[in-house]
Amino acid sequence: MPKLSELERIVIDTDTCIGCGACVATCPYQALELDESGKSRLIWDLCQSDFQCVAVCATKSIHKASEASAALKSKPWFKFSKQLSPEEQREFEEWCKKYGVTAPPIG
Template sequence: MYDLRIVVEEIRGFCDLPMVIGDYCEVKGGRLIIPEGKHMCIWALASILPMLPAKQRNIVEENDWLPSTSRMCCPDPNGLVIYRIERVNESSETNKTNESSKTNESSEDKPFPRILVNEKVCSGCRTCEMTCSFKHTEGFSVDESRVRIDKDEANGLDIPRICRQCGTARCLEACPIGALSRDPQTKAIVLDKDQCTGCLACQKACAFKAVQVHPLSKQPMFCDLCGGNPQCVERCATGALTFGRAGEAPIKGGARAAIK
């Protein structure tokens, strides 16, 4: 387990507490320590605390967003204090500099890029469906698209249903014959059509309702990320679909949303 340091990195709004940039507290095992002369907001700590036990552990699961997430914001919309969570080495030496503590989080800890969904800005234009269908079949058919748009009338939302490439993929675990695997380069879920029996256990296991069924073969269809260049993201006009890692600037997508 790691010891942690929670540092006040930036104060964007107004905070009436005597905190200054650079103030910090430390987590050593199960102890929370605020050094003499330093200040921390108890309300901000209350929002950060649930994340700390997980940050203390060395997570090696593929596509887990937690290792690459190190900044959190105070819940007060007027304060907007940004806190940085640093891992200190496992021997509890807390005199490491910021740079040396960052080396504990290697690039290998980062989750692999995937398609991220923001249904709040989806317009329901269904361009993604047509783009996906044409990319894979050279035709335009919603039934052959790996992405589908569900309309939530009660909440006024259009919700893109597309494979989230989960780190712990329930579809992989549910397949009784091992017909699902990951592409070694993109990490996208891959279906072995010769092995697949069409039992659809994968579809039932998916919490995001993202596994679609081909109208003719009756086999499940999975997003293949277009080999790492997802065309649905390229064509999304509102930025509802982006490609990248959660909590980071998108690798693709998002820019078209700024077009008036």
């Protein structure tokens, strides 16, 4: 199993997402859900960087973290499935630094 900080993950543009649910249906790890407004949301700790969601999104609203703009990485698009352990929290912070993520988790 790769470390949490080694997985690249995705960034979702919630402005262009139309809530079709294709990404949610295609993710083999159940790492995506539709939020209260019908927009796609990433469940950060479940993502395994499978990237099928990037390919399936008709509005090109999902980007690999390394390819997303700083503006997108500053707007919240992800949450955690659970309370992170201190070690997981460290991995999360390492990931933020590596990919330039400034948005806080939702919730």
